[in-house]
Amino acid sequence: MAENDTGTFWDHLSILRTSIIRSIGVVLAFSIIAFCLKETLFEGIIFAPTRDDFATFGLFRTIGQWMGLGDGAISIEPIRIINTQISAQMFIHMDMAFWMGLIISIPYISIELWRFVSPALYAHEKSFAWKGLLFAGILFYMGVLTSYFLIFPLSVNFLSGYHVSGSIDNLIDLDSYTGMLVALCLGLGVVFELPVLAFLLAKIGILSHSFLKSHRKHSFVVVLILAAIITPTTDAFTMLVTAMPLYLVYELSVWVVKRAEATKISDAASIDIE
Numbered sequence: 001m002a003e004n005d006t007g008t009f010w011d012h013l014s015i016l017r018t019s020i021i022r023s024i025g026v027v028l029a030f031s032i033i034a035f036c037l038k039e040t041l042f043e044g045i046i047f048a049p050t051r052d053d054f055a056t057f058g059l060f061r062t063i064g065q066w067m068g069l070g071d072g073a074i075s076i077e078p079i080r081i082i083n084t085q086i087s088a089q090m091f092i093h094m095d096m097a098f099w100m101g102l103i104i105s106i107p108y109i110s111i112e113l114w115r116f117v118s119p120a121l122y123a124h125e126k127s128f129a130w131k132g133l134l135f136a137g138i139l140f141y142m143g144v145l146t147s148y149f150l151i152f153p154l155s156v157n158f159l160s161g162y163h164v165s166g167s168i169d170n171l172i173d174l175d176s177y178t179g180m181l182v183a184l185c186l187g188l189g190v191v192f193e194l195p196v197l198a199f200l201l202a203k204i205g206i207l208s209h210s211f212l213k214s215h216r217k218h219s220f221v222v223v224l225i226l227a228a229i230i231t232p233t234t235d236a237f238t239m240l241v242t243a244m245p246l247y248l249v250y251e252l253s254v255w256v257v258k259r260a261e262a263t264k265i266s267d268a269a270s271i272d273i274e
Helices: 009-036 038-046 055-066 088-120 123-160 174-191 194-203 209-214 216-230 236-273
Strands: none
Touching (some): 009 038, 009 088, 088 123, 123 174, 123 194, 123 236, 194 236
């Protein structure tokens, strides 16, 4: 049976409030630390993808040389970031410190969520729920890192060097740059949660392994289209490198759904035996 599930509605509400307050406190603490480390936050992390010595560009050059392409695998366009509003830099500093604090705090927020829901779970459900929560957190961070080290630098490098006319210079607004960084990192972090969603849908019988397996070719085409939109460069190398993690997420979803169906069968068999 579930443990400690006899509390009243107000008891549970009080526990939830405490968990939320603790989580907010941790987010604020990490945000303040990030705010104080301004040079590390901006020069070391946020603006790093604009520089020629960024790790991703170095890796691409190494791969290009190994493939006999020389340094032609990636071409870095110089980026000039400007600010057009008098108070924008201060507010963007606070905004980026908050997002960094939130991303760093996700493991603690997950722990608080576990503390809240675990007393209402049965013993056999706790192991499943804890593994699922850990898996979801790992996938989110994988999505954020994939975007930061792959999708974002390639996208911003292409878009900042795109010209409709040679007489127009691209001066990238600070707010536009940081907004794109946050949107891509958090967006891909959410996209990487697709295997978790697929597992839940498979558990309730909405999604099947055979359906995902039969639509592999369609999914690959969709992934290539998404990669072309995200990094609309003229070379196939960059597009394929971008498409690879997106397609791997789909394949992981296929495997997860297969596992979900297997556990449903074993659970049904154990119930019949009982």
